[in-house]
Amino acid sequence: MNAITAGDYPAHFLREDGRRTATANERVLMDLLSRQGPSSRADLARLTGLAPHSITRLVEPLIVRGLLREALPVAAGRGKPAAKLALEGSAAFAVGLSVMTDAVSLVLLDLAGQVHGARSERLADIEIQPACRQIRGMIDAAIADAGRDGTRLVGIGIGVTGYFIGDGARLNPPRLLDPWALVPLDTILSEALGEKVWIDNDGNVAAIGEAMLGLGRVSRDFAYLYFSAGFGGGIIAQGRPLRGRHGNAGEFASILPADWPQPNLEALRLTFGEHGTSFPDLHAMLTDFDAGHPAVDTWLDRCMPSLNLIASAIFATIDPGAIVLGGRLPTSLASRIVQRISFTNPARRGFHRPSARIIPSMIDGDATAIGAATLPLRAAFFDSNAGHVFMED
Known part of the structure; x- marks a missing residue:
């Protein structure tokens, strides 16, 4: 050391x-x-x-x-x-934002790691400037409701779905966030929100949130599977995020062959529609989620081979202590996945390789927003580089 x-x-x-x-x-x-x-x-x-x-x-x-x-x-x-x-x-606090294809979530996180002012709203307009006006209003209301001193705001961390293209803070998000694609988000959002901002992929910051306030309190090495409209994740090694050369470590969806089902929640929403229960977006589906619905069984049957392959690849290449199921995944559904997931792990001389635990996220709240809020605080007070x-x- x-x-x-x-x-x-x-x-x-x-x-x-x-x-x-x-x-x-x-x-x-x-x-x-x-x-x-x-x-x-x-x-x-x-x-x-x-x-x-x-x-x-x-x-x-x-x-x-x-x-x-x-x-x-x-x-x-x-x-x-x-x-x-x-x-x-x-003494200080930061704002954390999770910008999703259908909604935006926000938390205030203080220096001691306590969450305040959590709120979530449907994204009224995906164009960046109207979205920023909505977000700015959410921030101001959250600060006022929590009784925080605005002068002690360190900055704003933002997790956005998508992968980096290797050029600063330019992300390539899903089609539903087309206005946010391939533009310098750090500059645009900083000017629009009037504060210094930190940008990262939603899976990365969710993993960081888990490292700061969830499993990371007892385990320094784990992989995080991020379930939302898309599917990705992040890696925590020795307590620190492993981001990779281009910031895209943890893009676990890319492990799957092109014709394999992606284990994301948008696919689950469409499966509900096949069973006669339609939801306009993920926000509506997750509001009163029923893990026992037949659509969930169909989705699990389709997706478990994909999840088994991804978990086995992580297990073989990273050897983490745990694999965390998180993002927007309801705890009730995470528990069902834990029961069914399996590794490729043949025995040799009667022994299997020690395997990772599969556990639901230990974060109570939006892990992406919480993780995003840690970015300014880490930069100012915790990250010794x-x-x-x-x-x-």
């Missing part, structure tokens, strides 16, 4: 826009607190290998700047009770 020193740092480390953020060493501590939860100075010293006085040198400015809070000591057995340090949620650890001066 690389090492950095617990050396001097400025009392206020400012971004160009004047908002507070954290130095590289401070980010490591804040990331630990994000993953471990409230911890004592002794806990942080043990986890980082730093002496207690070095921890204090790092912690005190963070407390003064309002990024950390220190609770009253709690007695735990013999000896002097230890005070717990925790991230101060009110190389997963550095400390060493003494």
